[in-house]
Amino acid sequence: MKRSTRARRAHAQTILLPLLAIVTALILGGILIIVSDLQVIAAFTRIPRQVARPFTDPATQVSLEEALWRHPNEVIVGDAVDVGNRSLRVVEEVTDDRNQISLEEARKLYPELGPGVTIHYNFFQKPGVGLRAAWRSVSVAYSALFEGSIGNPGRMVRAVADWFRGDPSGLSAAFYPLSESLVTSTPYILTGLAVALGFRAGLFNIGAEGQYFVGGLASVFVGYSLKGLPIYVHLPLALLAGMVGGGLWGAIPGLLKAKTGAHEVINTIMMNYIAFALSDWLLNGPMMRPGGYRPISPEIEASARLPRFFGGDIRFHAGFFVALAMAALVYWLLFKTTIGFELRTVGANPHAARYAGMSLTKNIVLAMFLSGGLAGMSGANDITGLIYYMPNAFSAGYGFDSIALALLGRSHPVGVVLAALLFGTLRAGATRMQSVAQIPIDIISILQAMIIIFIAAPEIIRALYRLKRPRVQEPMPESDGDLAEGAPA
């Protein structure tokens, strides 16, 4: 009995901890948004109020009585006074006579507080102003993030209602954010699966970026060089090419690890840079678009393109379902087949695996091939579903993000899909947050980094929220071998 409650608590924490990590990261991100907002900083330090009689607008004015309560009855340094139709700042020594006025002259003009003088409060005198500015800053940012990632709920409901009345024109604009989120999530699902599969086999594939590149290159080559094929042959071929390309790129570090013990972390990083240089050469040489000067590949044939379901701006394409299918396949492979059992055993305890007669070499190479293949598939997916050609700056940092995904998803396909949906949604929404609230998109990276830290060091979260540490073996990766302990058995 006792054991099962412990197990249940551990199980509850496997879900609770990631959620708390996300929430904590969002809270810290909000604090970052607030403290980096210059308007909020101004509202905390110098809150201007014009002394007015009669007093009508509490947002910019203050009554004489209230002003006198906080402020001595004469003009001091730091106030602003109206001279002519300009507002001049009162200073000890004038350095800029177009904006400043000396204390003596100001006191000659305004011996007492009264209309025409602007005084400044600090945060403690008017805490409401600062708090309101802070709230406005963070709520504008996060509601833009929400509208950019999911959509405006009211608008979506209205668009659906109009659609039922026979007017589908509003649909595409209302659901565009949601579609973009799913589109952005698709490569995350696949690269996250790639890293998760590696983790399960005790391998650290931080070269998803390079494998994504090579997968994209292989897929684009098949896409534009083969002509006249029907779509049901050409499209699978293009996707498969991406998978094989990325897989081989991943298998090389795997082979080196198995044969020579060279650590796959270093080798996958090196393979990343080799992939960038290779792609740069191919796009400037053999694969360059004929007649062009820019380093981009030719466009792929229509028969190699993943279908899109809706017209217009909606970029949602069948690749999302390909990614989900791959997640199901990875689940089946890892947990329902002998191959998966071997991979997990090698990851959990290589010595035991060897003792049981499993080939370490075979499993390491296979795991890296499959892992690279998933990352390559991700590149192929973006080529065949989104951009249709290979640009020189292709990837957007999936290599490192995917590690966060695998950690957050606890190396379980379902977890990875959920984590990828979260990250894709955040990324897509951040674009709108940037344009509406001028919050640089890079804040998403900061959130991701915090999520990784909180997930990888759950002690921090437990200390913050006063959670008890479960007695059951901690299902967190602490070293290479333990990474396979993603989900509780």
Added chain:
Amino acid sequence: MTAHPAIVDPAARRRSRALGVFLVLIGLMIYVFFVRSSTAGQLATFGMNPGRQTSALRIADVTLPVLTSLYIMSLLSVALGVAQLAWGFRRAEDVVLGLVALLLVLAFLTWAARDQSLNLVGILEAAVQRATPIALAALSGVLCERSGVVNIAIEGMMLTAALVSAVVGSVSGSLVIALVVAVLASGLLGALLAVLSIRYRVNQIISGTAINILATGATSFVSARFLAVYQHLNSPSKFPNWPVPLLSRIPIIGPAFFESNVIVYLLFVLLIVVHIMLYYTPWGLRTRAVGEHPRAADTLGINVYRVRYINVILGGMVAGLGGVFLVLGSVPRFDELMTAGKGFIGLAALIFGKWNPFGAFGASLIFGFTDTFQAKLQILRAPIPSQFLRMAPYLITMIVLAGVVGRAEPPAADGEPYEKQ
């Protein structure tokens, strides 16, 4: 590494044979790629004086007959390879490998400069400038990994220090303050890495990755939110070049190494200091012991955690110096993602240099060289795509790490979290 000659390790024998074959292959490569595409009578001129006004003594430029020199270089590497196969160089293997690498570089230069002139000193100068941040990154890796903590966050630490140095340098107007604050900031990131990896025993690759993402995100965030608007926050001045008296007068070496700025000299000092500290002081012995066998070190009363904390924080500070160089030592402004993978090249240099300060510096110089060639290659219109040269450092690192030639072995406890019993 220095096995007794009487004990024959089959793996070592295989490696020494592989090295011999590799050397012969390089010789053949020089023949196939370079000798066959040159014709008799071609001359290559190497400029031995810097293109600018310097205090270095001027020496005559060197003109080489291309074909003859290439033949000599090719034969020399083949001969060294055959000698390795026949007798083996044993402890001098690394030196011989370095020598042949140099031959390959020289052959390439000679071939590229046929019928033209190439300013050798100019290339060396540029290579040293490009090698400096890489070498500092590698030195940071030496400090961390020798104590058993893998630091893949060097990139992020450099980026952070670069940003901090640009802002502090612009605001305070003092380069020294900027340097100190930036180095402290990256030391703080080192402390974060240490706390995560040592106290919370987070997998070191994961904590390093998290710090990298955090640093790239945070620096780009600050840059986009503040520096793009307030440009005066991103206009520090630059460390001036200070020629070292006397040393800068040496031909070739003087202009390349001793007419640089303070950070380059700091690198030289750090190299010597770290080398002496690592191999000749109790601190170094403790560091290496903790990196090789923390349990044994603990039994002997060494505080494993403390050694690791100190080393990782110091490593962070050294990496930060590399970031400072990128801003205050070259282009005095911060750009988003300006490190462009230098932290990772530093890791490669660390491996290629076999976790030694001077080895890492040598490797960084070679990588700096290839980087410079790569730019030169396009100017010389050589028939080799420059991208292949860009791959070279990474390929070399993989080969070295795989132990095909010149095996590089990390400290035994590298990357292992330590739990006191």
